[in-house]
Amino acid sequence: MELIRTPQPELADLFVKTLRRNGFAVDRREADGQHIIELQNPAQYEHAHALLQELINDLRHQQHRQPVEPLTGRPQPLLSGGWFASMGWVTRGILIACAVVYLSTYVIGYGIYNAFLFPRVVEGLASQPWRLLTPMFLHFSLLHILFNLLWWSDLGRLIERLQSGTQLVLVTVITSAASNLAQFYYSGPQFGGLSGVVYGLLGYLWIYGKLNPGAGVALRKEIVIFMLAWMVICFVGLSGVVANAAHLAGLVSGCALGAGFGFWHRGRQAGESGENQAR
Structure with a gap:
């Protein structure tokens, strides 16, 4: 064709x-x-x-040679002036929200942080259900937030651009809830960060791209290896300062979502192909 x-x-x-x-x-x-x-x-x-x-x-x-996006190897305006403008509203909104919450500590203290932390007991979610998700907006150092937001902006934009903003919200909510619950049961309520969601997006794109190589979301092998190696390093050498349970739960839940949606999409494509051949 x-x-x-x-x-x-x-x-x-x-x-x-x-x-x-x-x-x-x-x-x-x-x-x-x-x-x-x-x-x-x-x-x-x-x-x-x-x-x-x-x-x-x-x-x-572009009048000059287009840079290559490191996640997929595809031509992207990743490092050009259009980097921020190329994000969808979900990717951009969560990036801005994380930055505002982080900067709020320098202006109004830790009031927002205290309201966004996971409750001391899981039963507290019944009266404050937002706390199941809001720990993902909390970051505790400049390096922490920069690392997470760089990965979020690239992975999130990929899903939002090639699938939809609604799909990104769905994957974010599920992986955030899974990673926050896992980290709470592992270490208690004093944790925060977007890294559980980042690993969730990574797992989602990794498995979805494997099942549907023509969908354009396949991640480069080096990126997946690096992130998995970093997770192992954190488990071995940084277990006291890194939310390892959130990373693992985010990755597993993201992989499960990637498999579910990936098989569904592949089945739908096979059905459409069969209909076209029948015609």
Whole structure:
């Protein structure tokens, strides 16, 4: 199935490389001075077309060579002036909320922190249910918040841009609740940070991308290895200062969500492909 054609061989090379890096099986041929790129699986047309359209739009708005996003290896305005503007409202909103809560300690003291901490006993959630999620907004040092927000901005933006803001909210809420409960039962209520959610997003994208390589969300292997190695290092050498239970619970819950939605999406694609063949 023809996906796109161009008279420029360099542009055709970029298209093919980008598509194959994101798991699409494509063929390339020349006819009448045009380089024609064809998609082997017609069911992937929508995702492949969206990927190329995004690449073309990026190239049009950049006069210099586009930097490569470290998470997926795809062309992205990650390090350009459009880094913040490229985030969706969910990614941007939670980033701003974390920053405001962190800075509030320098202006009004620890009132917000005390209101956002997990309750001293789990029964307290009955009267203050927001505390199941709000520990994710709490950070205790500049390095802590910078590390978490950099990962959040990249992982969250990927889900929000390629799936939806609603999907990002869903994954965030579930992994936040799972990681906060796990850390409470492991160490008590004195904890905070977005890292449990970060590991949740990582697990979600990792497994979803494995099950649906053509969806464009597959993470680079080096990124996954680094984050898993960091979690092991924290368990071994930083068990007293890092919320390890939150990391592990976030990762496991994120992987479970990635598997659930990944299998559902793959099944739906198979059904659509069968219908197209029947026609």
